[in-house]
Amino acid sequence: MAIDISTTSTDFHEQLTAVLPRLRIYALSLTRNRDSADDLVHDTVIKALAGRQSFQPGTNLAAWLFRIQRNEFISGLRRLRPTVPVDTTVAESLSHPPHQESGLIMREFLAAFSKLAPTQREALLLAVVEGLPYDVIAEHTGVSVGTVKSRISRARDRLESLLIDGDVQPQPSDIADGDETPASDAASANI
Numbered sequence: 001m002a003i004d005i006s007t008t009s010t011d012f013h014e015q016l017t018a019v020l021p022r023l024r025i026y027a028l029s030l031t032r033n034r035d036s037a038d039d040l041v042h043d044t045v046i047k048a049l050a051g052r053q054s055f056q057p058g059t060n061l062a063a064w065l066f067r068i069q070r071n072e073f074i075s076g077l078r079r080l081r082p083t084v085p086v087d088t089t090v091a092e093s094l095s096h097p098p099h100q101e102s103g104l105i106m107r108e109f110l111a112a113f114s115k116l117a118p119t120q121r122e123a124l125l126l127a128v129v130e131g132l133p134y135d136v137i138a139e140h141t142g143v144s145v146g147t148v149k150s151r152i153s154r155a156r157d158r159l160e161s162l163l164i165d166g167d168v169q170p171q172p173s174d175i176a177d178g179d180e181t182p183a184s185d186a187a188s189a190n191i
Contacts, residue, residue: 012052015061016045022062023069030073040076044069112162120155127152 023044027037047068048055055064113121119141126137127148134152138145
């Protein structure tokens with residue numbers, strides 16, 4: 001039995017055109033988006049036209065087209081699915097952020113802190129690290145509450161100027177000799 005190719009081609013196009021509204025409805029049910037549905041129908045028709053030689057005349061064209069559309073939709077979902085390269089994940093889990101800068105910052109802070117007067121260091125440590133109220137610090141150090149407030153305020157100001165101005169040169173001798181009072185703070189040591 002000889003099949004006329006021109007008749008088969010025309011028949012294929014007519015059947016395809018007749019199924020288009022149903023393809024669009026199915027695409028809308030899959031994508032739930034009008035633009036995405038139009039794109040899906042377009043991709044389905046392109047695939048069907050490109051592979052029409054694999055369609056067997058006399059079989060259900062609508063079922064064949066719906067299968068193409070479903071497969072195209074699933075392929076689109078797979079393309080959009082986020083993927084994580086395994087090598088990158090493993091490498092990131094094994095690496096650690098650099099800690100060099102925090103060591104330098106701590107050295108600078110300790111050098112600046114050692115330049116404070118001993119009374120200012122003590123008051124600042126009791127207030128900030130221990131979290132003691134001013135009246136308890138005053139009782140502990142044997143000075144008035146106003147003096148404690150003054151020492152803490154001056155210590156904070158001095159630390160800020162030392163750290164911001166950058167005149168702190170962290171050296172091992174500065175950190176080890178923390179009990180010496182700098183000459184510039186000698187006057188404030190008696191407060």
